[in-house]
Amino acid sequence: MDILVMGAGALGGYFGGRLAAAGHDVTFVARGAQLEALQQNGLKIQSPSGDLHLPKVKAVSDPKQGAHADIVLFLVKNFDVETAAQTLLPNLKSDSVIVTLQNGVSASRRLGEIVGHDRVVPGIAFIPADVKAPGIVRHNAELQRLLFGQGSKVNAGQINQLATALEDVGVEVMISDNVQIMLWTKFVFLSAISAMTTLTRLDVGPLRKTPETAALLRQAMDETEAVGKVMCPDLPQGTAEAQWQFMLSLPDTVHASMLDDLRRGKPLELNYLSGDVSRIGHEQGVATPLHDFVTAALQPYVNGAPI
Incomplete structure (x- = not known):
């Protein structure tokens, strides 16, 4: 799958890094010191589930510099949702799926108003992780779980593909009919x-x-x-x-x-x-x-x- 990680902080770095190591085409959208570190030194993950070093990763400042995405892991801060959604539009295919993992309860609605509600799948991440230093993600315990909705009739297949890909790299996945x-x-x-x-x-x-x-x-x-x-x-x-x-x-x-x-x-x-x-x-x-x-x-x- 072509996966775009919109917001390559702790969660984006961890899940995106695991998927990239498994052979998926992952592009990280980042900024500042994190972007510079990813471009120069790659991505490191320190984890009780196994350390990982990807010397080279695709890291860009603008999603338009990446490929059209099958899946978007949407991990920007809540106050950046609308701006990020606008920059994301050129990267979307007709069947692209966007999984939101923001805190709170309003991000998926706000995102859907810009990109289309049928594309958006609300999700919740349960993982203790932080950015130890630019380009280095620290996973602090074995817990790594994602819960997200089933998606619409149009994108249910994409959601199942994503779930399988995540499970293959050790992430516990739950798909709910009432997220x-x-x-x-x-x-x-x-x-x-x-x-x-x-x-x-x-x-x-x-x-x-x-x-x-x-x-x-x-x-x-x-x-x-x-x-x-x-x-x-x-x-x-x-x-x-x-x-x-x-x-x-x-x-x-x-x-x-x-x-x-x-x-x-x-x-x-x-x-x-x-x-x-x-x-x-x-x-x-x-x-x-x-x-x-x-x-x-x-x-x-x-x-x-x-x-």
Whole structure:
């Protein structure tokens, strides 16, 4: 398959690298130091599932420099979705499939409005990975799982091909006929932990140990579940409780990647996390006071460190 990895960070580097090593034609779209490292030194993956070094990879700054894609792994940040979608259009075939793996619940809809909804397949990645240094992806545990939707009648075959290719390189793949349930389940957890760890600049340990902040963390989950039940009626009752129990099992040092972005002075995905909970809540008549507050309080940082 011809595969275009749109956003060659930790996830794009890992999945794209494994697929390239298996003989698939993979083009990485990257920028800055990551692009320079990929072009000069190739891609390295450090992983308990086996290290990998690809001395030469196809890495470009603009998707138009790559081939027409059978599959696009769409991994840009939420705030880049619309811009990236426009640059992607010349690379699409009539049957190209785009798998979205953004945080939150709105990226697939926003992308579909530009490239066509039938092309877009929402997905969720479960993999602890980061960019250790430009061109070096560090996979921190054996977990490597992707869940995505079945796709439309037009592209179901492409999705099955992708699933097979990923399974062949050791990735656990799940194809769901109701991926929205999984998206909202993850969002109940993610929106809450992003809100509270970024707002307080604390890991979950101190938040859980302090009754006042623990109550706010749980409130954030409850608000997202209430919005999710309106948008995804099949979302199981008690999703917030289940995610709360999951959060209680995490190490004290866990925090959201949005906190890392804030500390580094980078733009935040705030408006697609708490911001989407707040926006959808207002549209649907569901009260979301905590997410409203977090969205407003962190707004000065949304484009990076305030000047």
